[in-house]
Structure formats: structure tokens, C-alpha cells
């Protein structure tokens with residue numbers, strides 16, 4: 001697919017959300033000189049101690065605001081958000097335009113958000129070189145089968161496999177808005193068949209596997225990204241991706257192919 005510019009707010013883009021979910025991507029630095037924040041977000045930066053975390057917050061919120069203004073003729077700084085009972089930010093104003101759902105993620109070098117019309121959605125991006133001990137974390141946070149899978153990987157494979165499970169789990173819990181539990185054993189993923197993701201939630205998780213759709217992709221060579229969507233039973237969204245591109249005239253986005261490394265499979269499809 002050729003890159004095509006996404007310009008003015010578009011009713012068509014909004015209508016497309018009936019059948020699609022949209023992922024918006026940018027690196028962090030593009031927002032440093034011209035952040036797009038509300039007054040309370042500007043105040044909030046002062047409460048964030050670490051400069052990297054400040055930059056991630058600025059980039060994430062700026063990307064989100066500019067992305068949302070592609071669906072409605074609303075100034076990016078005018079969108080208002082309110083946290084759900086469990087802390088998940090949702091659109092609260094301007095009403096009644098706020099019929100969009102979103103989720104946001106940021107890590108070193110990349111910010112991403114996913115937008116749907118009403119469906120639950122979650123997104124997580126992680127940088128592969130992030131310093132951590134994959135097996136140590138998997139021992140207490142992953143299901144036994146997932147840990148077993150990691151233990152049978154070569155040293156070179158463990159890290160990417162770990163982040164595949166991790167981003168899928170985190171995207172799922174973010175879509176549910178419940179916060180990330182210390183033990184993520186209830187939402188189990190199977191990655192045995194190449195290019196496929198099977199989702200096997202436990203009874204305690206209170207989730208129906210067939211309602212969920214997952215996609216895993218590598219937006220850059222250094223990042224793994226997972227998207228979790230809940231279109232409902234027997235439904236699948238097409239997932240489109242819009243990437244920031246630098247121009248002299250301000251933030252501009254172009255549609256870019258989102259090449260999934262893995263997608264959900266159900267028994268019927270496998």
C-alpha cells in the first residue's frame with residue numbers, strides 16, 4: 001500500500017470505525033518542541049520525576065489528542081478525559097462527540113494509541129532491549145505453559161518470546177481497564193502455531209475467548225506491539241495504521257501498512 005496523507009477531520013474515517021480499529025504511531029521526540037496538551041496535563045508534567053517518563057507522557061497525550069481530532073472537528077487541546085473507576089482514561093468531553101474509545105501506550109522511542117468507536121481496546125508497546133530478566137518475571141507472572149515455552153527457547157529467542165506474551169497480556173488487561181495484575185496467569189496465550197495467537201482465558205478471568213481479537217506486530221526493529229480488541233463474537237475488525245511523518249507545517253500522518261506478525265485464531269480458523 002502506498003502512503004496516503006491523513007489530513008482534515010473526516011466523517012469517512014469516523015464511519016470506518018464501524019468495521020475497523022485504528023492504530024496511531026509516532027516517535028517521542030517529534031512532540032518535544034510542540035507538545036499538544038491541556039492545561040492540567042501541562043501541570044501534571046511537573047509531578048513526573050524522571051525526564052524520560054515526562055517525555056513519554058507528553059508524546060503519548062499529544063499523539064492521542066492529535067489522533068482524536070482526525071475524527072471530529074475539535075481542537076486537539078479541547079478533548080477532556082476522565083479515569084474510570086479502575087483508572088482507565090476515557091473520553092469525557094466534548095459531549096456528545098465523545099463516542100470514541102481509545103487506549104494509549106508509550107515506551108522508549110515510541111508512542112502508540114488505538115481508537116475504536118465503542119469496542120473495548122487495549123494496546124501495549126515494549127522496547128526489546130529494556131533491561132529486565134524475562135524468566136524471573138515469567139516465573140511469577142505467567143501461566144505454567146507460557147513459562148515452559150520460554151524455558152525451552154534458546155537465549156537468543158527468549159527475549160522476543162517473553163515480550164510477545166507480555167504485550168498480549170498487557171494489551172488485554174488494558175482493554176479490560178482492570179489494571180495489570182501481579183500474576184497474569186488467568187489470561188493465557190498459546191503461540192505454538194507460527195503466525196497465530198490462541199487465547200485461552202481461565203474460568204476466573206470471566207472472558208470469552210471468541211469475543212476477543214489480538215494482533216501482534218513489530219512497528220520498528222526494536223519494538224514489539226500488541227493490540228487487543230473486543231469486537232464481539234464472530235466479528236473481526238480490520239486494523240489500519242497511521243504513522244507520524246515529519247513536515248515543516250506541524251504533525252502529519254500517513255497510512256502505513258500494519259504487517260501483523262501474529263493474529264488471533266479460533267478453532268474454526270486454525
Ligand SMILES: CC(C)(COP(=O)(O)OP(=O)(O)OC[C@H]1O[C@@H](n2cnc3c(N)ncnc32)[C@H](O)[C@@H]1OP(=O)(O)O)[C@@H](O)C(=O)NCCC(=O)NCCS
Pocket residue numbers: 056057060061086087088089103104105106107123124125170173174175176177178179180181182
Ligand atoms: C496503568 C498501567 C496499565 C500502565 O502500564 P505501563 O506499562 O506502565 O504503561 P503503558 O505505556 O503501556 O500505558 C500507559 C497508559 O495506559 C493508560 N492507562 C492508565 N490506567 C489504565 C487502565 N487501568 N487500563 C487501561 N489503560 C490505562 C494511560 O493512558 C497511560 O498513559 P498516560 O498516563 O500517559 O495517559 C499499569 O501501570 C497498571 O495497571 N497500573 C495500575 C495497577 C497497578 O499498579 N498494578 C501493579 C500491580 S503489580
